[in-house]
Amino acid sequence: MWLSVINGSPRGKKSNTAILLGELLKGFCSVTGSFQLEEIYLNRPVKDGRLDQLFHESDIMIIAFPLYTDAMPGIVKEFFEDLSGLCGTNPALKLGFIVQSGFPEAIHSRFIARYLERLASRLGAQYLGTAIRGGVEGIQVQPAWMTRRIRKLFWKLGAGLALNSEFDDAVLLSLAQPERLGAFVRFIYTTGARLGLTDFYWNRILRENNAWQRRFDRSYMIS
């Protein structure tokens, strides 16, 4: 079996996307060791003919990326355009997606997920689904106990993929929580915002970079 994993993060190997894919692969490997793994990072040039080969040879392809301005990053769209000549050439291909974002709610990624389902159809591939996860931006700096659940869910997604060649619907549902912020969370957030607590993270980073005084700069407004 060929499993191709496409990391569409502009941050490449150091990305949050890579962490999530890593957990998915651990889960996959826990079930089976007899597969060929191909990994591609879209923030680096891909050798001519490599994408064609992967598209034709893969049994499963997972394309993962961070949400950029409500859709895929430009480099991922470029990759989709590179696939345009391959539509219908591998009807056995199972194509799944992972969309992660810094916003906590899944709702932000629902719109691009509709596009991805349509893209799989356009490519003539079998659509596995789109795993949506919000609140991922802090995963690299958060303590282990805070990220244990999300890592476990991606592990389960990978294990289920190896077992059944599909994304587990229950895992997809768990990953996408919260779909929207509940009234209580909104109340807490609004209260925190009034007290200035919600800006703490960015203010700390800005101060570390000696940029806090310029945090509201409008340098593009020149005429």
Added chain:
Amino acid sequence: MKITIVDGAPGHGFDPFHGKLVQITSALALGGHDVKNFRLSRMHLRPCTGCWGCWARTPGECVIPDETIQIRQAAIVSDRLIFASPLIMGFTSALLKKVQDKMIPLLLPYIELVNHECHHRKRYPAYPELGLLYQAEHDTGEEDLKIVREIYLRYALNFRTEFLFMETLDKESEELAYVVISH
């Protein structure tokens, strides 16, 4: 009215597309509007790397030097920002998306609730209203157009502005120029 047009068609095979946008630009200028037309296929463009420099190190400014700075400068003082692109694999071009990604410095990193959702706070007092001029593919259907429209509506929400229209380039230039200013 100040109008910025961003021509996201790739360089090869889209001469009629570029030509139509030039005609629309001319028609708008003849009508007394201040129009800038950026043809991305002729510009030096480096994609966003997700470095957050524009939020954390040089607030409000992209740290990756390229010619898209001209687009951000023009857009933020415009009344209308018109994206233009052929649909390729069901969505507007990668070239255009790379520019849209690099609009992030126009917002603050801080989060606020809008319509009960998290969104970035405004850096500027106002943002241009948005429109999209597109060229359909041979297999573009209603569902494809709906998907594109909904994603652009989300983009507009993020920038606290309105997505005014989405119009095919198949119409006459004068008619499209009217569409750009009339909504």
